[in-house]
Amino acid sequence: MRSKPDDDGHKNRLKTGLYLVATPIGNLQDLSLRAHEILSNADIIACEDTRVTGKLLSRHAIDTSMKAYHEHNAEHARPALMKILSEGGAIALVSDAGTPAISDPGYRLVQDCIERSFDVTSAPGANAAITGLILSGLPTDRFLFAGFLPSKSGQRCKELAELAGVPATLIFYESAKRLAASLSDMAEQLGDRPAAVTRELTKLHEEIRRGSLAELAAHYRGAGAPKGEIVVVIGRPLKAAALSDEELDILISEGLKDKSLRDVAAKLAEETGLPKRQIYARALKISK
Numbered sequence: 001m002r003s004k005p006d007d008d009g010h011k012n013r014l015k016t017g018l019y020l021v022a023t024p025i026g027n028l029q030d031l032s033l034r035a036h037e038i039l040s041n042a043d044i045i046a047c048e049d050t051r052v053t054g055k056l057l058s059r060h061a062i063d064t065s066m067k068a069y070h071e072h073n074a075e076h077a078r079p080a081l082m083k084i085l086s087e088g089g090a091i092a093l094v095s096d097a098g099t100p101a102i103s104d105p106g107y108r109l110v111q112d113c114i115e116r117s118f119d120v121t122s123a124p125g126a127n128a129a130i131t132g133l134i135l136s137g138l139p140t141d142r143f144l145f146a147g148f149l150p151s152k153s154g155q156r157c158k159e160l161a162e163l164a165g166v167p168a169t170l171i172f173y174e175s176a177k178r179l180a181a182s183l184s185d186m187a188e189q190l191g192d193r194p195a196a197v198t199r200e201l202t203k204l205h206e207e208i209r210r211g212s213l214a215e216l217a218a219h220y221r222g223a224g225a226p227k228g229e230i231v232v233v234i235g236r237p238l239k240a241a242a243l244s245d246e247e248l249d250i251l252i253s254e255g256l257k258d259k260s261l262r263d264v265a266a267k268l269a270e271e272t273g274l275p276k277r278q279i280y281a282r283a284l285k286i287s288k
């Protein structure tokens with residue numbers, strides 16, 4: 001199988017196999033040196049949208065051929081990719097943004113490669129879920145990535161109800177136009193937990209809005225659908241064994257915006273099961 005010359009005319013041959021290559025989620029500079037090397041030397045780049053990936057490649061002066069591999073042609077395109085591998089080629093798989101195989105059909109290609117004993121490796125990098133999580137300020141020690149929720153409220157509530165007892169921070173991808181409705185359903189099904197709407201990560205208009213689910217829902221109902229791409233991060237169940245100090249502080253601060261110290265302490269004591277005295281003392285500190 002062909003491989004390309006480097007600047008000095010030497011061949012940079014890649015080992016046969018599938019390379020899962022993470023690409024930026026907004027800022028085109030977020031491409032690792034290794035990702036660049038693999039994309040430059042692969043025989044083919046399998047991508048969701050050749051226009052989107054083409055932009056990245058041209059920004060980084062990479063001229064490797066692309067082949068579309070997305071939700072709608074995955075079944076049809078996979079045999080051709082398998083053929084390239086069986087002839088000794090190297091395929092780089094990328095998604096429109098971030099880590100391939102997360103919320104796209106990439107994992108089926110990985111499965112096929114494993115079944116046929118082709119090497120699968122990765123050049124890890126940007127991912128919207130993890131970036132949203134670490135910027136949310138919510139606990140990162142245990143989390144569950146739940147991808148996209150259904151677009152219809154009934155089904156969405158059903159899925160949320162299934163997740164209500166999970167003792168972990170929850171991460172969702174969400175569309176801007178459904179954001180307010182989804183946040184309302186989340187508050188109803190999960191309780192009014194601390195949460196963060198993380199938007200346009202790594203881009204010019206990056207924004208992290210933190211608050212309780214009900215407050216965030218009210219904000220976006222009033223402000224209308226925001227622009228751009230969104231990850232919603234939600235704290236674990238309030239009555240779970242250990243509510244972190246940071247989570248409690250967020251809830252207290254939000255409560256103090258329109259309630260008295262006494263009312264905030266009473267409400268949170270009921271919701272979290274923590275002693276009212278403890279919450280009152282913390283609220284007193286915060287209010288000072």
Ligand code: SAM
Pocket residue numbers: 025026095097098099100101102103104126127128129172173174175198199200201202203229230231
């Ligand atoms: N493979 C990607 C990854 O590693 O994050 C995710 C692909 S998924 C089809 C696309 C969704 O990811 C978007 O609808 C949005 O919810 C989220 N997303 C992608 N880029 C984002 C960004 N820059 N800021 C916030 N969310 C983003």
